[in-house]
């Protein structure tokens with residue numbers, strides 16, 4: 001597609017409420033979300049030519065209908081647009097969604113309206129990839145630095161990063177790109193798994209799943225904690241006895257603790273050789289995370305957070321305050337790909353590792369593209385980084401993630417890997 005000559009209009013917009021009954025077997029359960037039904041608001045944007053882009057934002061069951069309503073409220077800003085105009089000034093288009101003069105009051109740039117923005121923006125990236133016949137990671141890696149930067153709204157970021165600095169980082173990031181692309185295509189990108197550690201699982205299930213994933217080559221495991229200290233100690237003893245002491249272990253409290261409680265609790269678990277504590281407290285508490293990070297650093301435990309961080313401004317503050325060591329962007333949150341790119345660029349500038357969150361519907365499918373772009377065209381390294389992997393709902397997608405030897409293999413099909421199978425939609429659409 002030539003961006004200047006095509007004149008194709010978006011003719012329709014559809015959004016569906018899709019819910020998978022995962023709570024029946026405690027898949028996805030943690031200290032705060034004890035019975036999630038993995039769900040999504042699923043957006044379809046259709047061109048006059050018939051080509052469709054699909055995008056989603058992840059939800060946990062009840063409430064998906066609210067995100068669906070928010071997507072519908074934004075749809076008037078999409079239908080009738082010439083698609084090439086969007087990509088010529090994607091940053092400007094993004095701002096037209098997030099700063100619509102009346103709608104912005106119900107955010108701004110946070111909460112349900114921003115989840116809806118993410119679903120829509122993700123559908124537009126899927127569409128762009130399909131138009132250019134490239135997987136999104138490659139589309140991103142092939143964009144000229146100025147083009148990539150033009151997709152981002154830099155408002156509120158200039159005291160940490162400017163457009164010009166971002167272009168420079170991307171120029172430098174391109175050195176050695178072909179070599180890294182070849183390596184990525186051959187070997188993939190390392191993953192860790194959370195699948196053995198959901199809070200609602202029995203000891204037998206944890207033991208069996210840890211063994212299953214070790215057999216598949218996994219060397220890094222994450223376990224949910226935070227409900228009961230005695231049970232956490234028992235669970236970590238079980239997992240360490242199963243995976244040994246050479247494999248990497250992380251824990252995730254999903255926001256359950258007070259700040260001091262997080263520090264005290266983690267001191268009781270520190271002898272289990274834990275790489276990071278994830279979401280120890282409120283996802284909005286920048287200074288609280290900074291305090292926890294400072295207290296746990298001497299114990300060798302890093303702080304990880306980001307899966308519920310509401311926008312680039314909050315990420316900026318976490319980074320400015322040294323409040324996280326591992327930045328966990330989520331592909332279905334903040335305002336979709338465009339805003340997430342700004343977080344990657346800030347992390348690159350400030351030397352923070354990005355280890356994406358992916359526990360949810362379609363999150364593995366999407367986030368692999370972003371992390372692969374980062375490796376190929378920005379950070380240039382996989383050192384100390386991995387992508388979360390959960391083995392759920394992949395069979396519902398037309399182009400599911402492929403994981404071999406505990407590595408995500410680079411997607412080869414055009415788009416953002418976000419298209420659900422028609423039979424998944426008909427079986428799991430929630431129709432009130």
Ligand SMILES: [Mg+2]
Pocket residue numbers: 252254278279307357
């Ligand atoms: Mg988490």
